[in-house]
Amino acid sequence: MSNKKPNTPKGTRDFGPAESAKRNHIISSIKAHFLNYGFSQIETPAMENLSVLMGKYGEEGDKLLFKILNSGDYLQKVSQEDFEQGSQHVLPSIAEKGLRYDLTVPFARFVVQNRNDLAFPFRRFQIQPVWRADKPQKGRYREFYQCDADIIGTKGVFSEVELTRLIQDVFKSLGYPNYLIKINHRELLFGLAQWCGLATKEIQFCTALDKLDKIGHEKVTEELNNLGADAEKLVQLFDLLGQDWNNMQKLEGIEALLPENPGIETVKTYFRYLKDSGENVSLDLSLARGLNYYTGIIFEVVAQDVKIGSICGGGRYDDLTGVFGLPDVSGIGISFGLDRIYDVLEEKGLFPDSLKVSAQALITHFDEKSFVHGMDLLSELRANQIPAMLFPDLAKINKQFNYANKIDIPYVIVIGEEEVKTRVYTVKQMKTGQQHSLALSELIKLLKAE
RNA sequence: GUGGUUGUAGCUCAGUUGGUUAGAGCGCCUGAUUGUGGUUCAGGAGGUCGCCGGUUCGAACCCGGUCUUCCACCCCA
Known part of the structure; x- marks a missing residue:
């Protein structure tokens, strides 16, 4: 092993014949279901203008974006003042493009650009790699594939039900039963935040609450208290979250706290439409999801017997295209994490032998x-x-x-x-x-x- | 981004308080086998001990840096 030994960049991998065959097994299964549900495939460039990407994923997201140096003499446009004010001021002058961070924002850009050629509601799917400058860990890569399905141009809760069934179909055909679809509603979270006295700190409330199953309710209470939450209400809140209730009981419990909240009716309708196919679906009032653009029901699918984080996530966004100049278009999407699903199937030995x-x-x-x-x-x-x-x-x-x-x-x-x-x-x-x-x-x- | 961890043959790993020529299993190559793989037997190849520097008479071992791996934060698929 000399120092000349080549390597792929940190957090990226090669896929040999065996791995590629397994990945194709997953992709073709997901793709078959996407097509079966009437989604049409699109592809977008690996890179987008930074103006499209910046500010869509929160402060953290901006940091995790891979930026691409401008061609040619990229220092040319940097002024002495920019340089003295630090990297934040230099960045716009030296990089105008970045690698895409997810498939949802490029899709919103695509919809706005092609609005006159699309028939709404538009159902699209997209299977492509995305890049994040995260620190790699198991199940966390700097280059990974997302398999997205989005329905844009309808507000009906039926879309949420469609995507739920899609998730169920995909994991059924992959032969993996031990997943749990966690759902919540941003209105409920925001309502709870306001109810606790955190009317301007909804996002912080969400990210704190999201850690509940990881750090326990004492630590979360502490964090929320530091934000200035009403201590008595927090006690009530954790009392509610701690109950071992089914979905309907949870809904009734939160309705008692937030009787006027519009999210209640939506979630009720969702479960009513799901009928008896809600087996792996659980209302989890502590589920928050970091992405800022979600406004309605949010999803997260976790593998219950593999320690790997979420393997699929998504939710409704009411105004993602608004920032690109097309207001009042509601959409909902889910994203399957191909690489994590791979890791789950591998650990559980669920790949068929015939792939070899x-x-x-x-x-x-x-x-x-x-x-x-x-x-x-x-x-x-x-x-x-x-x-x-x-x-x-x-x-x-x-x-x-x-x-x-x-x-x-x-x-x-x-x-x-x-x-x-x-x-x-x-x-x-x-x-x-x-x-x-x-x-x-x-x-x-x-x-x-x- | 913060803190920690890992790296020895293609793979999984041994390697004594710092002391000649760094080992094992599996895999690989050759032969037994010029009409037969997977089993068996015999032999063989393969390592600047991640990389760079330092300490030392002497470094796989100690120190620093760097890259990589994994882990905890943070966040996420």
């Missing part, structure tokens, strides 16, 4: 004559939609078999003098060791059977 197969058959040979004959057989197999390879070098037969074994090829076809003459091929099933002599039509039938 690289080709159905490898054609091996003893000499050049049989090698050349193998080329024709290869074409025949491929013409019959049988993924096949011909060993490309003249090599010892055991080397060829060894290769097939290593890359998990199920069938090896052997061609020698005899096979070329008779056109009856020897085929060995690697898993069982069984061997047959078959003419082409029989061979195709066998290889297609699997």
